[in-house]
Amino acid sequence: MTDNIEKPQQITFDVTDRCQLRCITCSKWKTVASDVISKELTTEEWKKVMLDLRNWLGEGMWFCFSGGEPFLRQDIFELADYAHSIGFKVASMTNAFSIQHLYEKIIDSPIESLNISLNAINNPTVHDFSRGREGSYEKVIDAIMTLKKLKEEKGKSLGINIATIVFPENVEEVIPLVEFVTKNKINGIMFQLLDDKESFHGYNYQKGCNTMGYRMPKELRTQYSNMSKRMIEVVDRLTEMKQAGHSIYNSYEQLHAMKIFFDNPDDILKEIKCDVGSTNYAIDPYGDVRLCFNMYPVGNIKENTPEEIWNSTKSQTCRMMTKTCKMYCRMLNCNFKGNFANFNKSFIHRLKNKALKVLSGNP
Numbered sequence: 001m002t003d004n005i006e007k008p009q010q011i012t013f014d015v016t017d018r019c020q021l022r023c024i025t026c027s028k029w030k031t032v033a034s035d036v037i038s039k040e041l042t043t044e045e046w047k048k049v050m051l052d053l054r055n056w057l058g059e060g061m062w063f064c065f066s067g068g069e070p071f072l073r074q075d076i077f078e079l080a081d082y083a084h085s086i087g088f089k090v091a092s093m094t095n096a097f098s099i100q101h102l103y104e105k106i107i108d109s110p111i112e113s114l115n116i117s118l119n120a121i122n123n124p125t126v127h128d129f130s131r132g133r134e135g136s137y138e139k140v141i142d143a144i145m146t147l148k149k150l151k152e153e154k155g156k157s158l159g160i161n162i163a164t165i166v167f168p169e170n171v172e173e174v175i176p177l178v179e180f181v182t183k184n185k186i187n188g189i190m191f192q193l194l195d196d197k198e199s200f201h202g203y204n205y206q207k208g209c210n211t212m213g214y215r216m217p218k219e220l221r222t223q224y225s226n227m228s229k230r231m232i233e234v235v236d237r238l239t240e241m242k243q244a245g246h247s248i249y250n251s252y253e254q255l256h257a258m259k260i261f262f263d264n265p266d267d268i269l270k271e272i273k274c275d276v277g278s279t280n281y282a283i284d285p286y287g288d289v290r291l292c293f294n295m296y297p298v299g300n301i302k303e304n305t306p307e308e309i310w311n312s313t314k315s316q317t318c319r320m321m322t323k324t325c326k327m328y329c330r331m332l333n334c335n336f337k338g339n340f341a342n343f344n345k346s347f348i349h350r351l352k353n354k355a356l357k358v359l360s361g362n363p
Contacts, residue, residue, distance in 0.1 A: 005311065005319075008281035010334065011053065011063035015076070016040060016285050017202035019068045020097050022132030025165045025194060028068055029132070031202035039204065040285040043075040047082050049283060049301050056307045059087030064115075066093045068202075068285070071102060077109050084110030091115065093163065096143035097136055103143070106158070107150045113159040115190075116144055120173040121180045129169065144186065159187045161249070167194040168227045174234050178246050188247035191238070192333050193258060196220055199294050199329060203284040208296035214326040221265065228262040235259050250333070257331040265328055274330040277319035281310065291318050293334070294327055 017031040041049070053061070063083070070076055070092050080090050091113035099106065106114065117140070120126035124137035144160060151158050162181055166174060174191065181189045196217060198209065235258045242248040242255070261268045277291045284290065288297035289309045298318050299309035309315060329335075 005315075006278060007057055008310065009279045010281065011057075011061060012066050012280070012282040013046070013049075013063060014066050014068065014203070014282060014284045015046070015070050015073050015079070016068040017204055018072050019095070020072075020133070021069075021095055021136065023197075024130055024132065025167060025197055026200035027197045027206075028200055028202045031068070031204055036202075036204045036285065040073075041287050043078060045287070045302070046075075046079055049287075049306065050079075050083050050088065051086060052301070052306050054086045054088065056305070060089065061087075062089045062091060064091040064093060064113075065111075069095055069097070071099050077105055080109050080111050091159075093117070094143075095131065095136070096140045097131075097133065098139075099143060100139065103146055103150060107147065107154055107156050111158065113161060113187075114147070115161045115163045116140060117164075118144070118162050118177065119164055119167075120170050121177050122173060126170050126173060130165070130167065145184075148184070148186065161187050162189040164189060164191050165194060166191055166227075166231070168223050171227050171230050171234060175237055175241075178238070178241055178248060182246050186247075188249045190249040190333065193261070193331065194220075194223060195329050195332060196327075199327070203286060203288060207288070208290075209294045209327070211292070211294055211325045211327050212321065216265070216328060224262065224265055231262045232259050235262070251336050254331065254333070254336045257336075261328070261331045268328055268331050269326065272330045272335065274322040274325055274335055276334055277315070277322040280334055281306070291315060292322055292325075294329065295321065295325075 017028050017036055018033045019029050019031070022029045053063075065076065065080070071094055073079075080092075083090050090111045092111050093115045095117050117131075118127065119130045120137070127137040127140070128134050144162075147158070147160055150156070151160065162177065164170075164174070164177055178189060180186075198206070235255050238248055238250070239252065239255050242250075242252070257268065257272055260271050274292075280291055282290045282293055283301060284297075287300045287302045289299045289301060289306070290297055295318055298314040299312055301309070304312070
């Protein structure tokens with residue numbers, strides 16, 4: 001037990017493992033819906049979690065609905081309404097594959113930031129390939145543009161953001177995606193590098209990974225090697241674009257970490273000490289709590305309060321393990337404290353970048 005651990009800064013509710021896609025970057029799609037629906041936390045159980053978190057962390061905290069596909073839960077808007085009513089700020093991820101009938105509800109809901117997965121803009125087949133379903137690209141573009149139009153017509157402030165995973169087949173899509181975001185006045189974009197797909201697993205069939213004895217799969221190392229030289233050039237261009245005022249949410253520190261990683265993936269284990277154990281708090285569909293998505297649970301909210309779990313011996317052990325973990329995910333988004341805040345403060349972010357642009361002499 002400890003009395004001096006700071007409270008978590010990044011809260012994630014993985015409300016379901018269910019998903020309609022079969023992404024090459026993920027393995028959650030292995031989850032069989034009929035096997036898990038009855039095991040997921042109920043509406044009332046999620047509400048209790050929220051209230052416990054509010055009583056512990058206070059009002060004004062951000063959290064994100066994630067999954068799987070959060071909008072497969074029929075109570076997602078009830079949960080968002082409740083979170084808003086007790087003082088939380090609500091964000092959500094979506095693959096946008098089955099939300100066409102929900103556009104109006106999303107715009108009228110208290111969800112303040114919607115992060116939509118899009119892996120290509122010039123070549124639709126690249127996006128569809130990465131998502132494992134034909135027609136996915138068309139649905140994502142329709143969601144982005146229709147939600148943007150509705151937002152403007154109704155005078156709403158929903159932040160519409162793009163979330164992109166970078167892998168060998170879409171490296172040349174990275175810069176065009178930033179240009180698409182800027183041209184269409186979308187709030188912003190965040191990039192995440194390809195990772196071991198078993199890192200994004202359904203918790204019903206895989207509780208965690210062997211993070212201390214982890215070895216990068218040979219296939220994954222080959223993919224990194226094949227894209228390394230070009231990705232270093234792309235990251236340099238992203239840094240320039242961010243300085244010029246394009247709304248790229250990845251911090252400069254993370255962009256630098258990407259270059260270290262692609263120069264030699266093993267260097268990232270020495271250069272960056274993982275800090276997720278001191279910042280992150282994730283609750284899976286079944287109530288298990290993790291400080292790291294890959295590690296094993298440190299408790300279950302059906303048995304203890306969120307604060308008790310955070311201060312438990314298991315959590316302390318997990319924090320120590322993150323310092324010597326052998327996985328390469330430490331250059332990903334969850335290990336950079338500024339990213340989550342930036343993802344939900346696009347106006348301030350753009351204003352800061354504009355100021356940097358003026359100060360650099362390139363107005």
